[in-house]
Amino acid sequence: MREHGEEGLSALTRAEVVTVDWAGVTFKGSTSADETLVVRICAAGEGVIRVRLMQDMDARTRSARAISMVTPGSYHAVVTADESRVVLNAGGLRVEIRLNPWNMRFVDESGKVLAEQDPGRPDISGRLRTLPFGRSTVDGTPVAYHETFLVPADEAFGGFGESFTPVDKRGQRPLMWNFDAFGAESQRAYKNVPFYLSSRGYGILVDSGMPVEFDMCQSTHSDVQIVVPDDLIDYYVLAGPTPERVLERFGWLTGKPVLPPKWAFGAWISSGFFRDSQERVLERARTIRTKGIPCDVLHLDTFWQTEGHWSDLRWDPVAFPDPAGMLAELAGQGFHVCLWMNPYISHLSPAFAEAADAGYFLKKRDGEAYVADVWHGSYPASGIVDFTNPDAAAWFRGLLKPLLEQGVAAFKTDFAEGVPADSVAFNGMTGVELHNVYTLLFNDLVADVTREVAGHGMVWARSSYLGGQRHPAQWSGDVDATYPAMGSTIRGGLSHGLSGIPFWSHDAGGFTGTPTPDLYIRWSQFGALSPLVRFHGTSSREPWEFPEHAENGAIDALRLRYRLMPYIYSAAVVAAETGAPMMRALCVDYPDDPVAWQADLEYLFGKDLLVAPMISADGTRSVYLPAGSWVDYWTGEILTGGRYLTVSPHLDRIPLYVRYGALIPTTTPGDTVAEDPDITLVVYGLPDGVSRTEIRDMDGTTTVTATVDGDRLVVAADGPKRISHVELVGAAAEFVIL
Secondary structure, eight states, X not given: OOOTTSTTEEEEEEEEEEEEOSSEEEEEXXXXXXXXXXXXXXXXXXXXXXXXXXXXXXOOOGGGGTOOOOOOOOOOOEEEEOSSEEEEEOSSEEEEEEETTEEEEEEETTSOEEEEEOOOOBOTTSOBSSOOSEEEEETTEEEEEEEEEEOOTTOOEEEEESOOSOSSOTTOOOBOOOOOOOSSSSSOOSBEEEEEEETTTEEEEEOOSSOOEEEESSSSTTEEEEEEOSSEEEEEEEEOSSHHHHHHHHHHHHOOOOOOOGGGGSEEEEOOSSOOOHHHHHHHHHHHHHTTOOOSEEEEOGGGBOTTSTTSOOBOTTTXXXXXXXXXXXXXXXXXXXXXXXXXXXXXXHHHHHHHHHTOBOBOTTSSBOEEOTTTTSSOOEEEBXXXXXXXXXXXXXXXXXXXXXXXXXXXXXOOOOOOTTOBOTTSOBHHHHTTTHXXXXXXXXXXHHHHHHSOOOXXXXXXXXXXXXXXXXXXXXXXXXXXXXXHHHHHHHHHHTTTOOOEEOEETOSBSOOOHHHHHHHHXXXXXXXXXXXXXXXXXXXXXXXXXXHHHHHHHHHHHHHTHHHHHHHHHHHHHXXXXXXXXXXXXXXXXXXXXXXXXXXXXXXXXXXXOOOSTTSOEEEEEOSSEEEETTTOOEEEOSEEEEEOOOTTOOOEEEETTOEEEEOOOOSSTTOOOOEEEXXXXXXXXXXXXXXXXXXXXXXXXXXXXXTEEEEEEESSOOEEEEEEESSOOEEEEO
């Protein structure tokens, strides 16, 4: 670190008020390097405060040239000021500003200090340990803006996208740069989100598509440092007090999640990453139906196209001579079909020359098409479609639309993390500037054309960035078929959920390699109790390709999912409305429990089911039950929470617990989720007073109540669904259905 005033680093030292308006305050700031900068602080919604530090008011994040990721709301701020101090109140959050020396702190409506700037304290040698609110320059040119907050020793942090590291990011250093992560074993992530929430009841969102770096108490134990290599720092502080409230406000700024169609919550079974054909696809479908395996989606991976031509979006005419007929036959059996694709076109495909001649690819600095090794040597180099070019986007859209019109239901939007740093886009952006937001342009286009033709905007995306919750669903990429990788995958899903992305999945069985039969069963159980479930890998994940006991274990897991579908789909609707995750880290519901921030190999699925996948081959694990009472799903045993259990379940059972007093709507599992038999309501323990739940479905909302009336349990339903049966677990009583 450099000293104050040393060339290269400057910190804001004092400021004076320039203007006050209905939304906020503009300041003229002076730095330790005798620079003059502009500070703008305003309300961006109730309980949301926006902070910008910049050269002038015209400064914008560089990614805005391609896409706007944040839409600030409007809110009438209450501003009080005197010669030394300014206070801006945005409802549930206020910022207290000292003008000289400059300092800010954010305070909630109860008076609790949520976050406070660290002005930069020198160490014993006189050099700064942190990068304070200010900017850094090289040869007089600004290269980054930065901010630092003091944090207590017990503060925990979650978010940053699909990071496969422990959910509490304290002690980590997340870099917002989308990678082809090659699995789930490092900090490399396919999906980054420059946002985190805190155990103290707030969140911070940075609006930038550049490689923002967050130092979460790694360099120093008591500071969070944010470095933004952009033309300004533009961040938002979001009040809680709960993670759910923070995520709701996050949705105000970046958009609500998009709900996938109901069929997407059924099982997806893939062809796998090996050669396929029309005959094999139809045989696969017949086998699934003959064996009674619940399944709604057949996924066709790369080989629906000619090998080596990926991804030119053209059927392989030899392997698939009649795709329209095939799609119609599959639809008649209740299947939806998803096709793999990516935004790269092999130089071996005839489509490459067409696109290159028209200027549809990203370019090198000399103007030639940038042909990149996006497959890391495994397959031919490719051109990268430049979605900042309107003509290129229209051309690519024209390749997708006929497939949808044939009957394709959705696309798996693979890759899109590979924009080279030294490439140049049609709109003048450099590869560094475009790299992270490229995936948003790609998925926006695919989602839009899918919505136009198929009536929904679902994709199955590997990469994402800020605002990606509008692209359901997303999956965890190419994880290894090992127990440790499954554990890391759980952490990735929980972190992504804390980043505002509720509709997430993974490859059941792992992607790379072949799972052992026991791992296949365990991962199938985890998949069945995930927001969405897909069986896919480099080798077959079809249940009948495994020993009989593993086949039966996977099918039983799927039948459990389909039995719980009324509960699962209801949780999905709520997630789309609120932005809260379906697969909930324990800290979402127990933010004041320090253990809940650390117990990151289990989760709540919806609000009432606690899932603890088996993550090792020895068949034993610890499970933390939060405060309250819980009912063992399999045995009906009532358990006291606030403690750890050690469990060794049989291979056919995943540790699964139900919140005491919960009402869980279930149904008879069928071949698809479209089948809609009557509802069986399972009541876990006698409610204390009235228990209530809502069944959300395509036909509306049904409110269900269960009330203890003497020796009777009275169940009533108001809405389109009919409760045909009631089961009582963990208690005994007569029941009456009204």
